[in-house]
Amino acid sequence: MALLDIRQRAGYLFLAVILGHIILISAQVNARSGVPVLEAVTFGVFAEVQRGISVGTSAIRRVWSGYISLRHLKADNEELTRRLADAQIELQHQRALVDRARGLERLLALRDQSKLETAAAGIIAGGATPDFRTVTIDKGTRDGVRADMAIIAPAGVVGRVVIPSGRAAKVQLLIDRNAAAGAIIERSRAQGVVVGGDERLRMENVSEAADIVTGDLVVTSGIEGIYPKGFIIGRIESVEKNGPAFKRIIVRPAVDFTSLEDVLVVLTPTPAREAAQRGGE
Amino acid sequence: MKAAGVVLAIVLALALQTTLGRFVIRGTVAVDLVLVVVLYVALTSGPVTGLLSGAVAGLAQDALSSGVIGVIGIGGLAKTLVGFLAGIIGTQFIVAQPFPRFVVFFAGTLLHAVVFIGLYVLLDLRPFGTPYAAVAGQALGNAVVGVVAFQLVELLPGVVERRRGQRARIRR
Numbered sequence: 001m002a003l004l005d006i007r008q009r010a011g012y013l014f015l016a017v018i019l020g021h022i023i024l025i026s027a028q029v030n031a032r033s034g035v036p037v038l039e040a041v042t043f044g045v046f047a048e049v050q051r052g053i054s055v056g057t058s059a060i061r062r063v064w065s066g067y068i069s070l071r072h073l074k075a076d077n078e079e080l081t082r083r084l085a086d087a088q089i090e091l092q093h094q095r096a097l098v099d100r101a102r103g104l105e106r107l108l109a110l111r112d113q114s115k116l117e118t119a120a121a122g123i124i125a126g127g128a129t130p131d132f133r134t135v136t137i138d139k140g141t142r143d144g145v146r147a148d149m150a151i152i153a154p155a156g157v158v159g160r161v162v163i164p165s166g167r168a169a170k171v172q173l174l175i176d177r178n179a180a181a182g183a184i185i186e187r188s189r190a191q192g193v194v195v196g197g198d199e200r201l202r203m204e205n206v207s208e209a210a211d212i213v214t215g216d217l218v219v220t221s222g223i224e225g226i227y228p229k230g231f232i233i234g235r236i237e238s239v240e241k242n243g244p245a246f247k248r249i250i251v252r253p254a255v256d257f258t259s260l261e262d263v264l265v266v267l268t269p270t271p272a273r274e275a276a277q278r279g280g281e
Numbered sequence: 282m283k284a285a286g287v288v289l290a291i292v293l294a295l296a297l298q299t300t301l302g303r304f305v306i307r308g309t310v311a312v313d314l315v316l317v318v319v320l321y322v323a324l325t326s327g328p329v330t331g332l333l334s335g336a337v338a339g340l341a342q343d344a345l346s347s348g349v350i351g352v353i354g355i356g357g358l359a360k361t362l363v364g365f366l367a368g369i370i371g372t373q374f375i376v377a378q379p380f381p382r383f384v385v386f387f388a389g390t391l392l393h394a395v396v397f398i399g400l401y402v403l404l405d406l407r408p409f410g411t412p413y414a415a416v417a418g419q420a421l422g423n424a425v426v427g428v429v430a431f432q433l434v435e436l437l438p439g440v441v442e443r444r445r446g447q448r449a450r451i452r453r
Contacts, residue, residue, distance in 0.1 A: 010328045014365045017336050021361060024354035025400070046295070046345055053300055125299040128346035129356065130313060130419065131397065136299070162350055177408055178350045198415070 047124075047168035050136055054124035116228055118152075118264040119143055124168065133176035133196065133257075135159075139265055140167045148226050150266040156232035156254035157181065157220060158263050169265075174201065174233070175257055182223030183233055183251075185216045194218060194233055194251055201234060203249040210246070212239055218251050225270050287322050287330065291338045294318040295345065311415075311422035313390070315342050319364045320389045320427055324376055328368030335364025352406060359396040363389045379428050386427035390420035 121137040139145050141164045151158040151171050159179060163170040172179050179196035183203060190210035192203045203218065216236040222229030234254045240247040294314040301314075315338045323331025339357030346356075367389050376382055394416040401407040 010332075010365075013329060014332050014361070017332055017361050018358060021336070021354045021358035025352055025358070025404075028352045028354070043345060046341075049292075049296060050299055053296055057300060126301065128295055128299050128315070128342045130311070130415075132346045132351060134346060134350070172350050176350065177410075197410070 043163055043170060044165035044168075047136055047140075047165055050125035051138060051168065054122075054138070117267040119145070119267055120262060121145075121151075121169075121265050122262050123260055133173040133179075134162070135171050135173065135260065137169050137171055137263065137265070138167070140165050140169050142166050143265075144267050145169045145265050150227045150231075150270075151263050152231055152266060153255050153260060153263050155256065156234065157227055158255055158257075158260065160226050161265070171263075173257055174255075175199065175253060180224070181227050181233065182221035183218050184221040185210070185212055185236075186219050187216050188212065191221055191223075192249070200237065201251040201253055203236075203251050206246050206249060208244045208246070212236060212246070212249060214239060222270055228266055228268070228270055283326070283330075287326075287334050288337070290318045290322070291315065291334065291341065294338070295341060299345070311418045312426050313393075313419060313423060314426070315339075316360065316363070316390060316393055317386070317423050317427045317430065319360050320367050320386055320423075321430060323364045323367035324371040324382070324385060326368070327372050328365050331364035331368030331371075332361050333364075335360035335362070350407075351401075352404070355397060355400045358400070359393045362396055363393045366392070379432065382431055383424045383428050386424035387420045390423045391416065394419070 119139055121139040121143075123135045124138045125136040127134040137145075137151070145161055145164045147161055147164055149161045151160060157174055159171045159173040159176070161169045162172045174181060174194070174196055175198065176196045177198075181194050182191070183194040184191050188211035190206060190212055192206040192210070194201045194203050203212075206212065214236050218233045218236060220227040220229055220231045220233060232254045234251045237250045237252040239249050294317070298314045319331065319335045319338050322334045326334075336357050339360030340353065342360075343351070343353040343356040367385055370376060370385055374381070376385055394412075398409045398412065398416075402409060
């Protein structure tokens with residue numbers, strides 16, 4: 001009976017569990033191809049729990065904000081009416097600019113590259129541990145979402161899809177330490193790679209001859225085949241030089257990752273991915 | 282029954298962690314609620330329950346968070362170790378006052394971070410930089426939440442009992 005009592009064997013059990021973990025880790029480190037079944041199943045099931053919680057919290061927030069905001073409705077209405085008038089004037093101005101730009105495009109026979117097929121998605125959960133910067137969105141493979149699709153927001157680039165399940169997908173944010181994107185300085189066309197940090201991004205692999213100053217706008221170069229070219233990543237916050245070489249280039253992300261609620265999934269494959277798919281076929 | 286309670290606590294902690302993470306993403310989530318639950322269970326139930334709950338919670342958290350950008354098992358191993366050691370401390374020493382509990386939660390979080398970050402760096406899987414402030418902040422946050430959780434669980438039944446007694450006296 002004593003042999004069967006597992007509590008008498010705490011040390012052996014501990015060693016067995018630790019050994020199991022080591023085997024599990026070793027298997028992944030040696031052969032990291034595709035998504036492990038355990039992970040896909042766990043993520044798929046838990047995404048439904050997260051969806052339920054998200055629906056609940058969203059409903060509470062809607063009720064709360066709906067009633068509270070009624071108190072400021074009159075003032076808000078006046079403010080919005082004024083803004084609408086301003087926006088209408090601005091719209092007319094923008095239309096004139098668009099007409100002029102279209103004419104120039106036709107003149108230069110440039111193809112319009114801004115027409116990307118996108119799908120709107122809501123964020124239903126954050127990361128399960130503070131060590132990884134991920135979020136879960138409410139669109140999955142049923143909506144055409146695939147791994148390595150870019151996620152963007154009106155302010156700029158958000159991240160990429162890492163694990164899509166049927167009705168949800170896990171997104172690695174650009175601020176994750178393992179995230180990276182090909183980048184280009186809009187003003188000087190200097191190229192590099194932007195990699196994640198906790199709150200700021202770093203720009204690496206930059207030529208010594210590159211012209212980079214604080215305040216420069218950093219956009220995607222599309223070289224990695226995930227993010228479409230020309231989308232805003234952020235602005236150069238500081239540039240440290242060590243002789244002629246760049247020591248550290250810090251980029252402040254354009255997207256406020258603390259207040260993300262809705263994002264767009266870019267469904268259109270980038271030219272690099274299209275080429276890779278054609279090569280695969 | 283007890284196992285079901287532990288699993289439920291882990292699931293609730295995971296759900297709460299991901300819900301909070303949705304609103305506060307930028308590295309400012311200073312509390313790992315799943316680790317708090319593992320340490321709590323280990324201190325109250327011993328090393329076997331501690332290591333098993335650590336393994337289950339860690340693997341679930343790994344599967345949900347690391348994905349193709351991390352390795353499943355590293356968080357599980359770290360939490361198994363922490364759960365086992367906290368369980369031994371809970372059975373060998375008197376950890377019934379807030380300060381000793383604070384120390385266990387604080388040290389447990391530090392050990393977890395050392396194992397978790399250490400394995401990632403050792404296997405050259407992920408850069409972590411110098412996260413001293415972040416780890417210290419998380420240890421402090423976990424310790425505060427853990428001690429408060431203990432106090433609440435211990436005080437609430439007494440408060441409810443006293444209120445019932447007062448009501449009964451008033452009726453008489």
